[in-house]
Amino acid sequence: MQNNLKKKILNYDIYFDKTGVLFIEQTKTIVLADLHFGKAKSLNLSGFQIPPYDIKETLYKLKKVIEIYKPRRVITLGDNFHDRFSILNMNNQEIIELNKITETVDFKWVTGNHDKKLFSKDKIGGKFFNSFQENDLSFKHIKSKDNSKDSFEFSGHFHPKTIIKINNSSYSYKCFVVSRDFCILPSFGHFTGGIDVKSKVFSDIIDKNTFLIILGKTKIAQQKVI
Ligand SMILES: [Fe+2]
Numbered sequence: 001m002q003n004n005l006k007k008k009i010l011n012y013d014i015y016f017d018k019t020g021v022l023f024i025e026q027t028k029t030i031v032l033a034d035l036h037f038g039k040a041k042s043l044n045l046s047g048f049q050i051p052p053y054d055i056k057e058t059l060y061k062l063k064k065v066i067e068i069y070k071p072r073r074v075i076t077l078g079d080n081f082h083d084r085f086s087i088l089n090m091n092n093q094e095i096i097e098l099n100k101i102t103e104t105v106d107f108k109w110v111t112g113n114h115d116k117k118l119f120s121k122d123k124i125g126g127k128f129f130n131s132f133q134e135n136d137l138s139f140k141h142i143k144s145k146d147n148s149k150d151s152f153e154f155s156g157h158f159h160p161k162t163i164i165k166i167n168n169s170s171y172s173y174k175c176f177v178v179s180r181d182f183c184i185l186p187s188f189g190h191f192t193g194g195i196d197v198k199s200k201v202f203s204d205i206i207d208k209n210t211f212l213i214i215l216g217k218t219k220i221a222q223q224k225v226i
Pocket residue numbers: 034036078079114157158159187
C-alpha cells in the first residue's frame with residue numbers, strides 16, 4: 001500500500017500523505033486542514049441522531065501521523081473546531097488527549113471561519129494565529145484571490161474531493177488541489193464531507209496548471225483536472 005507521494009515544491013521536499021496531511025521535510029512540519037473537532041457532537045446537540053465520537057477518531061488519526069513523521073511542528077489551517085462551543089463540549093479525556101499532542105510539538109492553530117469566535121481557547125495548548133508565514137511559505141484558511149508570486153500558499157476550507165467513475169459506479173475520494181503557487185488541502189477531520197473539484201466553487205481556482213493528488217484506498221494518484 002502506498003502511504004505518501006513525494007513532490008518538490010520550491011526547494012522543499014513535501015510528502016502528501018494518504019490521511020490528508022502533508023509533511024515538509026526541511027522544516028519538519030506537518031500541515032493539515034479542517035479538523036472540525038466536535039462536528040458530530042454539535043449536530044447531536046442540535047437534535048441529529050449522530051454518534052458523537054468524531055473527536056476520538058480524529059485525535060487517533062492525528063496521533064498516528066505524528067508518530068510516523070515525528071514533526072517538530074504542526075500547522076492546522078483552520079476550522080479546527082466545528083463551532084464556538086466545541087471546546088466547551090469536549091469531555092476532560094478529550095481535552096487531555098488533545099493537549100498531550102499540543103505539548104509534544106510546536107502546535108500552531110490557524111483560525112478558520114468555523115472557529116473565529118471560539119470559547120475557552122485557554123484550555124487548549126498551542127498558539128492561535130489568523131495566518132502564518134515563514135520565508136516563502138504561507139499558511140491560511142481560505143485561499144487568497146491573488147497569491148504573491150514569490151511565495152507558495154497552503155490553505156484549507158474547501159474540503160476538496162473528486163469523483164471517479166469505474167464501470168457504472170462512482171467513487172468519491174478526498175484530494176489535494178495543487179498548482180504553481182498554492183495547495184488546497186483536503187479535510188482531515190473524521191466526520192467531514194467534501195466538495196467536488198468539478199463544482200462551480202472551484203471554477204475560479206482551477207486552471208491548466210492545477211493537478212490533483214487523489215487519496216485512494218491503496219494508492220495515491222496524481223491527475224490533471226483540465
Ligand atoms: Fe471546513
